[in-house]
Amino acid sequence: MALIEIPASKGNAALVKKGQSVKLINTHGTQVVDLWAFNSADSSEFLSFPHTHTQTEHVIPKIGDVMVTNRRRPILTLVEDTSPGVHDTQCAACDRYRYELLGVTGFHDSCSDNLTAALSALGLTASHTPQPLNTFMNIPIDENGKIAFKPTVSKAGDYVVLRAEMDLAIAFSCCPQDIVPINGPDCTPVECHFEIA
Amino acid sequence: MALIEIPASKGNAALVKKGQSVKLINTHGTQVVDLWAFNSADSSEFLSFPHTHTQTEHVIPKIGDVMVTNRRRPILTLVEDTSPGVHDTQCAACDRYRYELLGVTGFHDSCSDNLTAALSALGLTASHTPQPLNTFMNIPIDENGKIAFKPTVSKAGDYVVLRAEMDLAIAFSCCPQDIVPINGPDCTPVECHFEIA
Numbered sequence: 001m002a003l004i005e006i007p008a009s010k011g012n013a014a015l016v017k018k019g020q021s022v023k024l025i026n027t028h029g030t031q032v033v034d035l036w037a038f039n040s041a042d043s044s045e046f047l048s049f050p051h052t053h054t055q056t057e058h059v060i061p062k063i064g065d066v067m068v069t070n071r072r073r074p075i076l077t078l079v080e081d082t083s084p085g086v087h088d089t090q091c092a093a094c095d096r097y098r099y100e101l102l103g104v105t106g107f108h109d110s111c112s113d114n115l116t117a118a119l120s121a122l123g124l125t126a127s128h129t130p131q132p133l134n135t136f137m138n139i140p141i142d143e144n145g146k147i148a149f150k151p152t153v154s155k156a157g158d159y160v161v162l163r164a165e166m167d168l169a170i171a172f173s174c175c176p177q178d179i180v181p182i183n184g185p186d187c188t189p190v191e192c193h194f195e196i197a
Numbered sequence: 198m199a200l201i202e203i204p205a206s207k208g209n210a211a212l213v214k215k216g217q218s219v220k221l222i223n224t225h226g227t228q229v230v231d232l233w234a235f236n237s238a239d240s241s242e243f244l245s246f247p248h249t250h251t252q253t254e255h256v257i258p259k260i261g262d263v264m265v266t267n268r269r270r271p272i273l274t275l276v277e278d279t280s281p282g283v284h285d286t287q288c289a290a291c292d293r294y295r296y297e298l299l300g301v302t303g304f305h306d307s308c309s310d311n312l313t314a315a316l317s318a319l320g321l322t323a324s325h326t327p328q329p330l331n332t333f334m335n336i337p338i339d340e341n342g343k344i345a346f347k348p349t350v351s352k353a354g355d356y357v358v359l360r361a362e363m364d365l366a367i368a369f370s371c372c373p374q375d376i377v378p379i380n381g382p383d384c385t386p387v388e389c390h391f392e393i394a
Contacts, residue, residue, distance in 0.1 A: 044325070048289065050288060050290075053344060054287075057345070058342055059287065059338055059342035059343075070289070071294050072294035072298060073294075090251075092250075093247075095269075097268050098269060128241070128267060131247045131328075145338075146256075147250060147251075147255065
């Protein structure tokens with residue numbers, strides 16, 4: 001079990017066999033990590049939160065929840081979570097359009113571009129950027145359905161463990177968001193790590 | 198302004214010019230209508246709720262909310278809503294996989310197939326079925342993030358009006374769900390209507 005780095009503001013991906021587990025570690029505790037999964041034999045089948053919501057009846061996955069694809073087949077089960085369980089399934093991956101709207105001119109890393117690059121390194125493509133599991137992202141929803149953007153509440157070394165329910169490609173992006181303080185109040189993206197067992 | 202029918206358990210779609218308004222009427226009050234919108238010049242750009250959530254900071258669109266595409270450009274504004282405002286953006290369109298899991302053997306209409314057929318009639322295709330705006334669908338989320346499937350709370354004749362913010366194709370499906378009582382306790386899908394002004 002070698003620790004694999006997800007560099008600050010960048011992505012990474014790996015092939016995982018059915019039955020293997022993926023441990024994603026929030027090395028510094030402050031970092032949001034976008035997570036996607038694709039059927040490694042057919043990337044038009046992917047982890048889908050609209051379908052998962054219907055199946056698990058939970059907005060945010062809880063331990064034991066079996067997440068499903070856009071064909072409603074099991075793809076990942078959340079088996080461990082040492083963080084307070086605060087993750088997000090409401091907000092799209094950041095992309096160049098998000099940074100343009102935030103006033104950035106010129107290039108800015110984005111989770112969406114990181115997904116494209118990470119999949120490409122495995123020889124895979126995606127028709128679009130599916131809704132990620134935004135691990136450790138703190139997006140509270142109040143009783144009126146109002147969303148807020150808050151810093152993570154995880155601590156250094158917190159991790160989630162996910163079991164692969166099919167042969168899949170898992171992709172991560174250490175969110176490069178440095179304007180809205182989702183990666184901690186100092187808005188400094190940092191690296192995280194994962195391992196496959 | 199001619200009333201156009203969305204037949205029970207079926208779909209329909211229309212081209213709408215920027216600035217025109219679409220009025221969707223829940224004719225019998227009990228029917229969930231899945232709604233999608235696509236840039237009519239490039240269907241790889243579509244109404245996206247993950248992007249809209251980030252932009253509006255509301256889980257369910259409220260009057261005045263400008264919904265955006267996967268390129269974060271305005272596509273539809275909710276300008277009127279005579280219903281109690283109970284709609285859904287959490288659950289995927291139903292599809293053959295959903296009905297298989299509910300025990301259906303053989304063919305069953307689905308919102309996902311209805312979208313494909315309705316777009317096809319306009320000469321358009323979609324790479325996948327985006328998360329719809331499930332108008333009038335009553336999917337309460339409790340304080341623990343638990344989702345429930347409840348009958349609609351709209352009354353006969355309730356309507357929403359949406360303004361097109363770009364030239365677009367709008368597609369609807371009168372949800373054919375007749376097993377889970379989202380379309381009223383008697384589980385009978387019925388027709389709805391829309392008009393373009």
